[in-house]
Amino acid sequence: MAKVAPDEHELRRVLDEEREVDGLGPDDLLAIYRSLILLRTYDERSVVYHRQGRIGTYAIFWNHEAMQAGSVHALADEDWIFPSYRESAIGLLRGIPASTVLHWWRGHPAGWWNPAEYRVASICVPIATHVSHAAGLAWGEKLKGNSTVAIAYFGDGATSEGSFHEGANLAAVMQAPLILFCNNNQWAISTPLEAQTHAEALADKAVGYGMPGVRVDGGDVLAVYEATREAVARARSGGGPTFIEAVTYRAAPHATADDPKAYIDLERVEEEKKRECVGRLEGYLRRAGILHDDLAAAIRTEATDAMRAGIAAAEAEPPADIGLLFEHAYADPPASFGPDLDELRGTLG
Numbered sequence: 001m002a003k004v005a006p007d008e009h010e011l012r013r014v015l016d017e018e019r020e021v022d023g024l025g026p027d028d029l030l031a032i033y034r035s036l037i038l039l040r041t042y043d044e045r046s047v048v049y050h051r052q053g054r055i056g057t058y059a060i061f062w063n064h065e066a067m068q069a070g071s072v073h074a075l076a077d078e079d080w081i082f083p084s085y086r087e088s089a090i091g092l093l094r095g096i097p098a099s100t101v102l103h104w105w106r107g108h109p110a111g112w113w114n115p116a117e118y119r120v121a122s123i124c125v126p127i128a129t130h131v132s133h134a135a136g137l138a139w140g141e142k143l144k145g146n147s148t149v150a151i152a153y154f155g156d157g158a159t160s161e162g163s164f165h166e167g168a169n170l171a172a173v174m175q176a177p178l179i180l181f182c183n184n185n186q187w188a189i190s191t192p193l194e195a196q197t198h199a200e201a202l203a204d205k206a207v208g209y210g211m212p213g214v215r216v217d218g219g220d221v222l223a224v225y226e227a228t229r230e231a232v233a234r235a236r237s238g239g240g241p242t243f244i245e246a247v248t249y250r251a252a253p254h255a256t257a258d259d260p261k262a263y264i265d266l267e268r269v270e271e272e273k274k275r276e277c278v279g280r281l282e283g284y285l286r287r288a289g290i291l292h293d294d295l296a297a298a299i300r301t302e303a304t305d306a307m308r309a310g311i312a313a314a315e316a317e318p319p320a321d322i323g324l325l326f327e328h329a330y331a332d333p334p335a336s337f338g339p340d341l342d343e344l345r346g347t348l349g
């Protein structure tokens with residue numbers, strides 16, 4: 001019989017409760033802080049880079065860093081990450097160069113990486129389709145007798161998509177080692193959560209699939225870490241999938257092409273900004289005597305330098321050959337492709 005999720009409507013928290021997480025020492029805490037700063041720096045620089053016209057539309061993840069860094073730190077290096085566009089830079093935490101991710105946002109072929117090399121699947125833009133890919137991979141790992149776990153990241157809106165339900169059901173039926181990580185930022189572009197679902201909490205959806213569902217404060221990187229670590233341990237020991245609902249409120253536009261002033265609760269956004277996730281960990285570490293001004297400045301400089309180098313590398317890459325638009329689409333390309341390409345080359349000079 002299926003297990004029924006525990007009633008965890010209360011958000012799990014660590015930072016506000018000023019408690020410690022078992023097994024996390026000062027070095028681990030600083031490693032998590034470094035990851036937060038790296039992601040924050042990447043995101044803020046990317047918005048500037050976009051405004052300069054050097055990358056196309058960009059999905060801002062400001063204040064989503066805690067959900068990303070906290071969960072990745074709970075994984076082993078061999079575990080698989082399936083990001084959505086909101087987690088486009090999560091691969092930085094696995095060593096993917098910043099220039100590669102910037103190229104991705106430029107639509108440049110250098111923005112591609114071999115998923116097997118980093119165990120980071122390609123960034124998924126169609127909502128929720130990667131949830132079933134991740135379920136399939138996790139099930140496959142189980143069939144092969146490996147102890148590898150997969151995690152799929154998606155938003156609140158994704159829980160209304162068929163692919164989410166197919167993936168969740170398959171993972172539960174097969175007891176696949178999958179973590180379904182939902183960043184509930186309460187908006188799917190301009191669609192609010194209450195128009196998205198009639199459920200009291202997204203974590204309740206786990207019950208129907210017979211998997212545990214937990215709710216966590218999405219701005220609390222240590223609570224995210226702790227909840228994900230439990231889900232990883234369960235999955236790795238044969239206990240099947242877990243649904244994690246990380247609750248936050250989107251504090252930035254959906255993407256650079258969006259103007260949320262037309263629909264969002266601006267007061268709530270301001271409140272959220274005051275409690276943004278990097279500052280919350282920073283305060284906790286300072287109160288614990290683990291972080292001080294010099295170290296914080298050094299960590300920020302490291303991240304800024306890494307991003308500067310990433311931008312320089314991205315700028316140095318020659319533009320992609322326009323012929324790529326026509327390649328790989330057909331085994332036997334139509335005769336019109338030749339003249340079309342010539343015309344395009346002529347137009348572009």
Ligand SMILES: Cc1ncc(C[n+]2csc(CCOP(=O)(O)OP(=O)(O)O)c2C)c(N)n1
Nearest residue numbers: 086125126127155156157158185187188189
């Ligand atoms: C299958 C599909 N339908 C529609 C879209 C257009 N679209 C892009 S982002 C988005 C909202 C998704 O919201 P949510 O799942 O909450 O993720 P968030 O952007 O908030 O992280 C939609 C509908 C899409 N990318 N794919």
Ligand SMILES: [Mg+2]
Nearest residue numbers: 155156187188
């Ligand atoms: Mg959302």
